[in-house]
Amino acid sequence: MSKLRIGGLVRFSANDYPGALAAVVFCQGCPWNCEYCHNPHLLAPAPASSLNWDEVLHFLEKRSGLLDSVVFSGGEPTLQSGLLDAIGQVKNMGFRVGLHTSGAYPERLQELLANIDWVGLDIKAPFSRYEKITGVTGSGERALASALMVERDPADFEFRTTLHPALTSEKILEEVADELSKIGGGKWQIQPFSARGSRIGGVSRVRMEGLAGRLARGNLQVAVRC
Numbered sequence: 001m002s003k004l005r006i007g008g009l010v011r012f013s014a015n016d017y018p019g020a021l022a023a024v025v026f027c028q029g030c031p032w033n034c035e036y037c038h039n040p041h042l043l044a045p046a047p048a049s050s051l052n053w054d055e056v057l058h059f060l061e062k063r064s065g066l067l068d069s070v071v072f073s074g075g076e077p078t079l080q081s082g083l084l085d086a087i088g089q090v091k092n093m094g095f096r097v098g099l100h101t102s103g104a105y106p107e108r109l110q111e112l113l114a115n116i117d118w119v120g121l122d123i124k125a126p127f128s129r130y131e132k133i134t135g136v137t138g139s140g141e142r143a144l145a146s147a148l149m150v151e152r153d154p155a156d157f158e159f160r161t162t163l164h165p166a167l168t169s170e171k172i173l174e175e176v177a178d179e180l181s182k183i184g185g186g187k188w189q190i191q192p193f194s195a196r197g198s199r200i201g202g203v204s205r206v207r208m209e210g211l212a213g214r215l216a217r218g219n220l221q222v223a224v225r226c
């Protein structure tokens, strides 16, 4: 049995793997502590959920042919050494595999990439300013190493950034755009912060109109999800 610790399961999603219907497995635990995290209950290493991996597999067996993919999200899925086995089991069932990651463990990401079809890599800030968001020294270096890795790997990927009005000004996004463009570009999706489930709230909405055009440069294709 995989030792994957499960924090939750979304049985059907059309939004978590581009162009595919997915089940989303929320993995427990994260080494970072972003103030705006909308899944703070997933940060502790031990799950509050009573769901285990065997139950998830049982559910997936019944969805074979009805869902295209399984997305491992979190928390931070690459925190767990059981992830590689879990991915193998899901692939053997015929599902495509997606991964949502912050890039906190580039060494593990490297091991996993050969078995992953699509990666959504969270980009929180310019790499030199990560600590302000994550609260963890060295987090920017780890995220940069992971970003360079997905750029080099044949698996499809997308960078994803949450726009929080107090933490991610447009000027900061301009810096992120320059950095992502410099390392090779690719798809970059920006989504507004949602207070639902997070430990902070009461912020005004950010002006998103025209943002994609202002941030696009070089090989960077920007999409804004409102």
Ligand code: SF4
Residues within 6 Å of the ligand: 030, 031, 032, 033, 034, 036, 037, 038, 039, 043, 074, 075, 076, 102
């Ligand atoms: S890296 Fe993701 S899961 Fe971890 S604290 Fe930050 S937003 Fe939450």
